[in-house]
Amino acid sequence: MKRLIHTIVLAVTVLLTANVQAQTISPGKATIDKQEFLGLSLNQNISEKYLSKYWETYLEKFGKVKSKRSVYTIEKAAITSISMSPILVTSQITSGKDLSQVFIALNVNGQYITASTDEGYKSAEALLKDFADYALVREDARVADEVFTTSTKNYQKLQKDNENTAKDIEKTEKKLTELKAELEKKKLEADNSLVDLQNKQKTLEAAKSKIR
DSSP, rough: HHHHHHHHHHHHHHHHHHHHHOOOEEEEEEEEEEEEEEEEEESSSSSSHHHHHHHHHHHHGGGEEEEEEEEEEEEOOTTTTTSSOOOEEEEEEEEESSOOOEEEEEEEETTTOOSTTTTTTHHHHHHHHHHHHHHHHHHHHHHHHHHHHHHHHHHHHHHHHHHHHHHHHHHHHOOOOOOHHHHHHHHHHHHHHHHHHHHHHHHHHHHHHOOO
């Protein structure tokens, strides 16, 4: 059991370290529905499948989210840390060979936040950093649960194999006991048969002696 726990902790630690190292935020651009947007990008070492779920759930606290094929929009998002005015949010999640990327375009009163010198950029960057932590916590829990479930299944399989082996040994020992008893019985029968054979040999020799 100690070895099982150690394996789980090691696997989770490696994955957590990789996730932390992969987080980067920078100005970026994306083509969404044939239209190019400028905004901010967040790279994370989390599968697009799970990152999309975390992102949509995170966005819901700012307003009604419309989603379609990894594209997320909020027509009037209430993100007061960036602006007191409603914000048009257009976002997309994509994945590459090793990383997934969250892109977000923020339109405040007709102007997009595109550069680090723009008003609201630092707040937008802070929002993505907050989401990165939000996603990482949930991914850590998911990975830990997945690793634990796999390890539990492996442990249960080993236990089942051990139980089956123990049953096989028990059956074999029982069969061995039966064979030993059978062997003793056969030995006794052989001994009795030998005595009978010797008696018959004496009878035969006695009969032959009379012929002489």
